[in-house]
Amino acid sequence: xxxxxxxxxxxxxxxxxxxxxxxxxxxxxxxxxxxxxxxxxxxxxxxxxxxxxxxxxxxxxxxxxxxxxxxxxxxxxxxxxxxxxxxxxxxxxxxxxxxxxxxxxxxxxxxxxxxxxxxxxxxxxxxxxxxxxxxxxxxxxxxxxxxxxxxxxxxxxxxxxxxxxxxxxxxxxxxxxxxxxxxxxxxxxxxxxxxxxxxxxxxxxxxxxxxxxxxxxxxxxxxxxxxxxxxxxxxxxxxxxxxxxxxxxxxxxxxxxxxxxxxxxxxxxxxxxxxxxxxxxxxxxxx
Numbered sequence: 001x002x003x004x005x006x007x008x009x010x011x012x013x014x015x016x017x018x019x020x021x022x023x024x025x026x027x028x029x030x031x032x033x034x035x036x037x038x039x040x041x042x043x044x045x046x047x048x049x050x051x052x053x054x055x056x057x058x059x060x061x062x063x064x065x066x067x068x069x070x071x072x073x074x075x076x077x078x079x080x081x082x083x084x085x086x087x088x089x090x091x092x093x094x095x096x097x098x099x100x101x102x103x104x105x106x107x108x109x110x111x112x113x114x115x116x117x118x119x120x121x122x123x124x125x126x127x128x129x130x131x132x133x134x135x136x137x138x139x140x141x142x143x144x145x146x147x148x149x150x151x152x153x154x155x156x157x158x159x160x161x162x163x164x165x166x167x168x169x170x171x172x173x174x175x176x177x178x179x180x181x182x183x184x185x186x187x188x189x190x191x192x193x194x195x196x197x198x199x200x201x202x203x204x205x206x207x208x209x210x211x212x213x214x215x216x217x218x219x220x221x222x223x224x225x226x227x228x229x230x231x232x233x234x235x236x237x238x239x240x241x242x243x244x245x246x247x248x249x250x251x252x253x254x255x256x257x258x259x260x261x262x263x264x265x266x267x268x269x270x271x272x273x274x275x276x277x278x279x280x281x282x283x284x285x286x287x
Contacts, residue, residue: 001032004195007052008075008181010037011146012223012230013238014056017075019222020213021202028198039126040179041104048106053184054195059177060108062275063257063266069182070192071275073245074200077237078252079176084109084162085149087134088141094159096120101134101142103127108178108256109143109162115263116165131156147225147233169259174252178237180245183277192277203243210234245276 006021008014014037020026021033036052044061046052050068062071088094099121102110114122123139130142131152141159144152166176181199183192206213214234218226225233241249250272257270 002030002191003032003034005036005053005055006033007036007038007043007046007055009040009043009056009146011040012217012225012233013077013146013242014075015217015222016206016210016213016234016238017203017242018199019217020206020209021198023213023216025205025209026198026202029194031195031198033198039104041107041124044104044106047182050184053187054199055182056179057182058104058107058111058179059253059256060111060260061106062180062182063260063270064106065182066270066275068185070185070277071272072181072183072196072199073276074181074196074203074243076180076242076245076249077178078241078249079163079166079178079236080241082149082161082163082236083166083176083178084143084145085152085158086113086141086143086160086162087131087152087156088159089134090155090157092140094140098140099123101125101130101139103130103143103145107145109145111260111265112162112165112169113143115169115259147229150225150229150233170252170255174255175249177249177252177256189278193279196277200244203238206238207240207243245272 006018008018022035040058043056044058047055047057047065096119102122102124104110105124127145130144131148133139134142134156135153163176183195214230217223223230253272260266261269
């Protein structure tokens, strides 16, 4: 068996997309996937060190690791009219240099937030701590991500949706890129293609057997939310649109990287398709 480290977050969408493989519902050929669950900012930081074979990342940090990792076409999360939320105590007006809690320096939402609010003073913490930090007055506001956007304290209100920031920067016709997967460039090409195909099948099977998989994830206590809230969250971030990158999603990623380049976050523009695993090899080999 060829072991492959598969690093992902413990959030419901990632667990959903990878556990069809873990439960043995997908043919993994001669590969053995070793699941490693860490919060997304830790994964971003570890990706910059080249720690894991295959890893979840925030799309907004990919240009920083493009020479070491190729992007995968699957297990992608985009917002379609929704996404992370900037929240604050109800009725409070934020000053221009307000103190804000973000879920990590390298997350996509942090990238877009800093561009839109250049005078704000960010502090970084685990996303599970952000809501309480705002309630306790440790920060003036915070950006909620993952499941926390669905159910937060009634003493808080939304100041701005990151979706609205995205539309202001990118226009109104593109989904909001949030996170995806990357694979080491040191993998032999045929092995990288096989790995990607297995992961694609895993996300596809997860969606085909969604009800069954959700029940198992809940009964095994593998997710933090359940019932209708779990279904709602998965419909947002782990749906059929997560199986493979679409042309529209590729355009959105290109726009994200164009925005980052224009704002001086990296020193060269990036065309997403140039950083995917080349499928032509598989076609030629099998012809």
